[in-house]
Amino acid sequence: MKVLIIEDENLTARRLESLLLKYDPSIEVLAKIPSVAKAVQWFRENPSPDLVFMDIHLDDDLGFRIFEQVQLLVPIIFTTAYDEYMIQAFKVNSIDYLLKPVNYEELVAALNKYQLLKKQAQAATPDLTTLLNLLGKPKETDYKDRFMVTVGTKIRSIETSEIAYFFLEEKVAFLVTQDGLHLPVDYSLDKLTQILNPRQFFRISRQYLVSLSAIETIHTYSSSKLKLDLKPKARHEVFVSGDRITDFKEWLGK
Structure with missing residues (x-):
């Protein structure tokens, strides 16, 4: 065949x-x-x-x-x-x-x-x-509402509502749950942006896709850059890309 x-x-x-x-x-x-x-x-x-x-x-x-x-x-x-x-x-x-x-x-x-x-x-x-x-x-109901991820030898179901943010590290995408669990997912951030509800998640940069509930503090880092404090705390410093700041502010206001 x-x-x-x-x-x-x-x-x-x-x-x-x-x-x-x-x-x-x-x-x-x-x-x-x-x-x-x-x-x-x-x-x-x-x-x-x-x-x-x-x-x-x-x-x-x-x-x-x-x-x-x-x-x-x-x-x-x-x-x-x-x-x-x-x-x-x-x-x-x-x-x-x-x-x-x-x-x-x-x-x-x-x-x-x-x-x-x-x-x-x-x-x-x-x-x-x-x-x-x-x-x-x-x-609204068409967006992905759960992920099946491998944890050791087991497969675990993670509800989208449990996810704080996604990030990219060494070409692998990870989801981070609200209780701080880091798990690899078999999706690119581009694909995740397509399948997640845009009211709940926003692609702030090439490296991060965040949920509204994960944003703890927003700092004005420079005239063209915003810095975010996420919860749970991220492994890297998290910035909103300059070309996405306007859309990010509109998203926050929705």
Whole structure:
């Protein structure tokens, strides 16, 4: 089976490839593609794969936009950081989906469903109009409300309301809970900015994404820079980038 992975999180793409090979070592992952533009180019230059794993939110746009630019009839298993409203959409359209982080047992079930559809000669292609309407403008309840993170040998569910802020260190994103727990997450800060409620979280710099409740004190550091005291205390000095100060002040006032 030839598989294409369309996913902008490198760690997620590599983990998915590993799980696919665990399911069937003969699976060939043709490519791991991070954006709509690169996926469109790939499809135009290569034969269609047997199966596509596609993230919903990619670097440059919604993954569904790929199918507006190239005509494909290829089975798709979506991966998504969202839960209820997205799951409902997939069920209505008989499309397989996987919630991140991808669970091996759920992956097996999705692949088994694909094999069954293949035997029955049914194409698991999406109703793009319906799905795009559902994805057109996120509602308050559409934003991510929990994260599944690995703590030692266990997987723990962290409610978004428990998170004080996220920060980037050595190219790895960490979440910090209100009680001071630091945990790595399999998302970039760019992706986190897309999937978190903008009323609750603000990207103050390339390194920090903070919740309103985590801001303890704001200092005027210079005419073009603000310094924040966060709770729990951050490992680094935390500044609001100069080009984000106006938007940051507007966000505080909402």
